[in-house]
Amino acid sequence: MQKDKFFREVENVRHPNESLVKTHCSYCGMQCGMNLRVNTSTNTIIGVEPRYDWPVTVGKMCPKGVTAYQQTNHKDRILRPLIRDDASLKGTKEGFREASWDEAYDLIAKKFVHLQKEYGKDSLSVFSGVSMTNEKCYLTGKFARVALGTRYIDYNGRFCMSSAAGGFLRTFGVDRGSTLPWTDIHETDCLFIAGSNTAECHPTSMFRVWAVQERGGYLIVADPRETPIARRADLHLDLRPGTDLALANGILHLLIQQQQVDETFVRQHTNGFEETKELVGAFTPEVTSEITGVAKEKIIRAAEIYGKAPNAIVMFARGIEQQQKGVDNVSAYTNLALVTGKIGRPKSGVATFTGQGNGQGGREHGQKSDLLPGYRKITNPKHVEEVSAIWGIDPKDMPKEGVSAYELFERMDQKDIRGLYLLCSNPAVSAPNLNFVKKALKDLDFMVCADFYLSESAEFADVILPSVTWSEDEGTCTNLEGRIIKINKAQEPLGEAKPDWQMQVELAERLGKGKYFSHLKTAKDVATEFRLATKGGNADYYGATWEKIDKQDGVFWPCKDEEDTGTPYMFLDKKFYHPDGKAKICALPYRPPAEEPCDSYPLHLTTGRVVYHYLSGNQTRRIPFLYDMCPDPYVELHPNTAERYRVTHDENVRLLTRRGAGTFKVKVTEAIREDTIFVPYHFGHKEAINLLTNAALDPISRMPEFKVCAVRMEKLERKKVT
Numbered sequence: 001m002q003k004d005k006f007f008r009e010v011e012n013v014r015h016p017n018e019s020l021v022k023t024h025c026s027y028c029g030m031q032c033g034m035n036l037r038v039n040t041s042t043n044t045i046i047g048v049e050p051r052y053d054w055p056v057t058v059g060k061m062c063p064k065g066v067t068a069y070q071q072t073n074h075k076d077r078i079l080r081p082l083i084r085d086d087a088s089l090k091g092t093k094e095g096f097r098e099a100s101w102d103e104a105y106d107l108i109a110k111k112f113v114h115l116q117k118e119y120g121k122d123s124l125s126v127f128s129g130v131s132m133t134n135e136k137c138y139l140t141g142k143f144a145r146v147a148l149g150t151r152y153i154d155y156n157g158r159f160c161m162s163s164a165a166g167g168f169l170r171t172f173g174v175d176r177g178s179t180l181p182w183t184d185i186h187e188t189d190c191l192f193i194a195g196s197n198t199a200e201c202h203p204t205s206m207f208r209v210w211a212v213q214e215r216g217g218y219l220i221v222a223d224p225r226e227t228p229i230a231r232r233a234d235l236h237l238d239l240r241p242g243t244d245l246a247l248a249n250g251i252l253h254l255l256i257q258q259q260q261v262d263e264t265f266v267r268q269h270t271n272g273f274e275e276t277k278e279l280v281g282a283f284t285p286e287v288t289s290e291i292t293g294v295a296k297e298k299i300i301r302a303a304e305i306y307g308k309a310p311n312a313i314v315m316f317a318r319g320i321e322q323q324q325k326g327v328d329n330v331s332a333y334t335n336l337a338l339v340t341g342k343i344g345r346p347k348s349g350v351a352t353f354t355g356q357g358n359g360q361g362g363r364e365h366g367q368k369s370d371l372l373p374g375y376r377k378i379t380n381p382k383h384v385e386e387v388s389a390i391w392g393i394d395p396k397d398m399p400k401e402g403v404s405a406y407e408l409f410e411r412m413d414q415k416d417i418r419g420l421y422l423l424c425s426n427p428a429v430s431a432p433n434l435n436f437v438k439k440a441l442k443d444l445d446f447m448v449c450a451d452f453y454l455s456e457s458a459e460f461a462d463v464i465l466p467s468v469t470w471s472e473d474e475g476t477c478t479n480l481e482g483r484i485i486k487i488n489k490a491q492e493p494l495g496e497a498k499p500d501w502q503m504q505v506e507l508a509e510r511l512g513k514g515k516y517f518s519h520l521k522t523a524k525d526v527a528t529e530f531r532l533a534t535k536g537g538n539a540d541y542y543g544a545t546w547e548k549i550d551k552q553d554g555v556f557w558p559c560k561d562e563e564d565t566g567t568p569y570m571f572l573d574k575k576f577y578h579p580d581g582k583a584k585i586c587a588l589p590y591r592p593p594a595e596e597p598c599d600s601y602p603l604h605l606t607t608g609r610v611v612y613h614y615l616s617g618n619q620t621r622r623i624p625f626l627y628d629m630c631p632d633p634y635v636e637l638h639p640n641t642a643e644r645y646r647v648t649h650d651e652n653v654r655l656l657t658r659r660g661a662g663t664f665k666v667k668v669t670e671a672i673r674e675d676t677i678f679v680p681y682h683f684g685h686k687e688a689i690n691l692l693t694n695a696a697l698d699p700i701s702r703m704p705e706f707k708v709c710a711v712r713m714e715k716l717e718r719k720k721v722t
């Protein structure tokens with residue numbers, strides 16, 4: 001890989017009893033390069049240092065990354081399997097006892113077999129996550145389809161990347177989160193960033209973002225809040241939550257009017273321009289301003305800057321994607337790049353900020369209800385045949401398409417699903433409409449949870465299996481660029497913890513499916529089978545061997561064979577993945593959010609993240625520094641709104657939606673719209689804002705509308721001093 005201007009060669013002084021293990025952070029899609037420091041006398045992880053030789057992040061890490069190593073030998077680790085004998089304690093931390101692996105496996109096998117005999121194969125479900133390596137994600141998909149034989153598998157990426165995936169698939173015919181490498185970002189002339197709190201959620205992207213402005217380029221940010229990146233932007237489009245589709249259409253309207261259309265590109269490489277032109281004709285600056293609440297002048301200026309920039313990158317994240325029209329939002333913003341031809345070349349393109357560490361790879365290889373490895377479709381008989389041949393099963397035995405993550409809970413509620421194998425996710429905090437989801441979990445006949453800490457979701461389990469942290473196993477992840485990287489093992493598993501792939505191999509044996517799994521003895525064995533299973537698919541990893549990843553600083557997929565060095569840039573040949581080779585410009589009528597403010601619920605509620613915590617917080621709330629920096633959730637409120645409700649900073653208020661309620665501390669800040677409030681979602685039990693959020697699903701991606709619903713705020717009566 002070519003080194004960019006930020007590259008630095010650094011040599012550190014070492015302690016004699018210390019070795020370094022080259023790896024990447026466990027948390028977000030940036031996958032910052034780090035060395036884990038290992039004490040060679042005790043063989044334990046004792047610290048971390050950033051890797052200056054990692055080309056994407058060149059020595060940068062955030063507060064989560066520099067403390068991530070503290071997870072491995074943490075006092076809260078689950079060291080042995082746990083079994084709950086008294087079902088009446090479900091939904092609490094109480095009532096678990098330690099057990100041997102044999103006893104735990106026997107119990108799981110007995111219960112799973114019983115449920116399937118009684119209620120059919122599809123009475124079992126798997127809910128997984130993408131903090132796991134590609135190999136683990138791959139095997140989880142195979143475990144569900146082959147060892148359990150159920151159609152019901154889905155994963156937390158449905159709450160994360162599914163709208164980006166849906167939008168890219170519709171527009172490009174393939175879903176790779178970025179059309180270009182991150183090392184191009186600082187060299188572009190305009191960054192248009194929508195719905196991404198980049199400085200807190202992908203902090204190590206920021207040196208490239210600032211570098212654009214330092215070179216005289218422009219930064220445009222669309223966000224209802226004045227996030228750190230919005231504050232320093234050349235233009236902050238402070239839109240009403242849920243109105244991106246109008247904003248993107250309005251900007252496209254102006255680009256067309258200002259003759260910024262790349263006619264040749266549009267004619268040769270796209271479909272759909274004429275219909276789209278007609279549709280956006282109605283989105284005049286006046287109309288767009290009326291819907292979005294953004295001043296007309298700002299909308300005009302945004303189109304001018306983006307249109308005139310020789311190179312530009314459109315970037316977005318969950319702010320636009322976690323909506324009931326998330327897929328349309330993605331396609332609408334992507335339209336800007338297609339119409340102006342600013343795609344398929346260096347320094348120009350489209351990228352989503354992939355969320356979880358393996359949010360890209362984990363969505364490609366079969367954890368999603370409709371997918372098989374290599375982005376194959378479970379509804380495509382040819383694809384089913386190809387994968388069945390690798391797995392050694394009869395294609396007739398491949399389960400059918402299942403349902404999305406939130407719909408799994410609906411099936412549980414309807415008693416179609418009776419059993420759950422949950423791993424690498426904590427939906428009792430992170431799923432929407434939590435009162436409903438928690439009841440569905442509690443009512444299950446039998447639930448297994450694999451985690452290394454006892455999560456809020458594990459409280460509903462009958463059996464807890466101790467998994468390892470990322471530092472106790474090896475494998476690959478795919479970062480937000482689409483670059484496959486290698487995670488290395490720095491320490492032996494603590495206690496009796498095991499990697500998820502090993503648990504699944506051993507459980508498959510207990511379920512009588514050993515012949516499909518027992519050849520997998522090491523993570524590398526899984527990797528070999530995994531690469532083969534992706535061969536020929538759109539997300540082809542076959543040529544991405546561990547040796548090549550190490551030699552090249554990662555390998556961008558697709559990478560088809562030994563000679564192939566991978567694909568840092570997508571669509572350089574202007575060939576998109578639809579059968580006619582063209583990309584689709586989409587005509588997308590505006591529609592409002594599922595819930596609009598009304599007299600009873602007069603404000604918009606939006607939710608998201610802070611820099612100190614990661615997702616459900618089950619990992620980061622246990623790290624002392626991170627907890628101290630942010631021990632509780634809060635509600636961000638504009639000073640004028642605070643005045644209207646007669647509440648002050650640090651006072652508790654009650655928030656209510658049609659689904660639930662909670663009490664939160666007020667944080668008064670000018671960095672938010674007056675009609676909108678924001679609460680971070682990293683907290684459990686009564687502090688979970690997801691008790692209030694709306695599970696309205698996008699019709700294509702089945703993504704819930706985490707980013708906008710209608711809320712009422714009530715001042716709590718002050719207790720009288722007696």
Ligand SMILES: Nc1nc2c(c(=O)[nH]1)N[C@H]1C(S)=C(S)[C@@H](COP(=O)(O)OP(=O)(O)OC[C@H]3O[C@@H](n4cnc5c(=O)[nH]c(N)nc54)[C@H](O)[C@@H]3O)O[C@H]1N2
Nearest residue numbers: 195196197201241242317318319355356608609611614615
């Ligand atoms: N510190 C930290 N970093 C993380 C994570 C974490 O939990 N903590 N999680 C990782 C994961 S899995 C993910 S998915 C990413 C998420 O990364 P982001 O998507 O950047 O994070 P969010 O806070 O969910 O939302 C981003 C922004 O969307 C804005 N927003 C809300 N509604 C709208 C809207 O209608 N339109 C627009 N344009 N903007 C809106 C919010 O104000 C917020 O600033 O972060 C990753 N990185």
Ligand SMILES: Nc1nc2c(c(=O)[nH]1)N[C@H]1C(S)=C(S)[C@@H](COP(=O)(O)OP(=O)(O)OC[C@H]3O[C@@H](n4cnc5c(=O)[nH]c(N)nc54)[C@H](O)[C@@H]3O)O[C@H]1N2
Nearest residue numbers: 131156160424425426430450455467607615616618681706
């Ligand atoms: N209101 C609101 N809700 C949201 C969002 C939002 O913006 N607003 N964002 C959504 C998004 S983008 C996401 S990604 C989801 C994430 O939501 P979750 O899936 O709940 O996220 P995590 O907290 O990462 O949960 C992972 C769990 O698995 C454990 N774990 C980590 N690694 C491993 C492993 O290798 N094996 C096993 N077995 N366990 C492991 C961790 O300890 C943790 O308990 O939340 C979604 N929920």
Ligand code: SF4
Nearest residue numbers: 025028031032062065
């Ligand atoms: S930016 Fe993401 S990958 Fe990098 S250190 Fe922070 S959490 Fe880890």
Ligand SMILES: [Mo]
Nearest residue numbers: 159160355356
């Ligand atoms: Mo995410």
